[in-house]
Amino acid sequence: MEWEKQQQQQQPVAPPQTAEELNSGGGGGGGGGGMFVKVMTDEQMEVLRKQIAVYATICEQLVDLHKSMATQHDLAGARLGNLYCDPLVTAAGHKITGRQRWTPTPMQLQILERIFEQGNGTPSKQKIKEITSELSQHGQISETNVYNWFQNRRARSKRKQQVAATNNTESEVETEVESPNEKKTKPEDLQSSHMPTSMAEDLGYQNPEVSSGMHSID
Amino acid sequence: MEWEKQQQQQQPVAPPQTAEELNSGGGGGGGGGGMFVKVMTDEQMEVLRKQIAVYATICEQLVDLHKSMATQHDLAGARLGNLYCDPLVTAAGHKITGRQRWTPTPMQLQILERIFEQGNGTPSKQKIKEITSELSQHGQISETNVYNWFQNRRARSKRKQQVAATNNTESEVETEVESPNEKKTKPEDLQSSHMPTSMAEDLGYQNPEVSSGMHSID
DNA sequence: CTTTTATGAATGAAGG
């Protein structure tokens, strides 16, 4: 069944919320104030988690970006796929190979993974619409993209299981063909959501609070 | 078709520190499992705030840095769609696991080439198994490797022809694509990327619930 | 050791 041919929807500009706002958001505890405990609902907790995850993601991306840029200057820029068509380059008279393949942003992927994980393995058309709507908050996306993503995702994990089973069932006496450096199939295939984590270290942003959890912050 | 997507390469275990810990991390405050609400102490609250602030700060600085770098050169191409959760860098800056890819031995390559040449351009599932079996006598290999090899090989040679065709601009009219393989340029609207310069805005979106909610609770 | 090239692998999209 064919969905709409890649409708491209304009992503609504997100509220120009700046970091400062966030910063001041929770700023109650510092100055002393109530000694009472704070109570949060699961919902609030989830929202908070998301927020932090978003920042973590951004940081990770930026760090990554800078790494590659630092490593190989413009080469990195030239090879990058997501770039807009260079206005000047198009003069070559060739096909304007603008990006035509959707690439989920980390944020979108995170959401998709979560939905996928929820076991709701049957993305109905209606569901797709909803998801697409939500994801478009984080970047351009179409229902087709979402649909394809789920299809591919499903197929992929299925194959993975299949292979895993094959490996385990292997009763043959194979001559341990394993390189010293090589690690064979790892029994782990759980694709739990990979929350963006740790990367502050790379930048020298040493932050005890962040990395070691909520102990002794002082 | 594809079987195991990846078997000999596994992703290194990501550092356990995730946003999730925010939930359980505050054990001191009595964050028991399965409760309706999460309870946090002032200290924990402060830590959380700091944590977010740290991310915000890092992001700001990185974005800033990126901007200035992007200004100098045209690049600004940010390819952040890539998300292999493969940090492979610990806090110490040491690599945990080296991702390594299969490299065919000369012997294997020879056999593969021979099979490819035989015109059996249709590597079936069964066929792959046989080939893999044979090749494994000459070194470590998996069906995935074989499958990928054929896929790549085919694509490559196809591309070669295509490029070669670009040269013969003489015979007929200009529409150079005489090969049965036409670049399926989708009549789709060009959806440009949005990341590079304004990623902060995109991902910076945040639900007001958090700050407001936390405030009211406080 | 750094830069470039060759190619294995990942994945979005199309076809059946």
Add this chain to the structure above:
DNA sequence: CCTTCATTCATAAAAG
């Protein structure tokens, strides 16, 4: 759904 194709990414290998 499942299979196949095309494009892209990352890295081993080769070149400088």
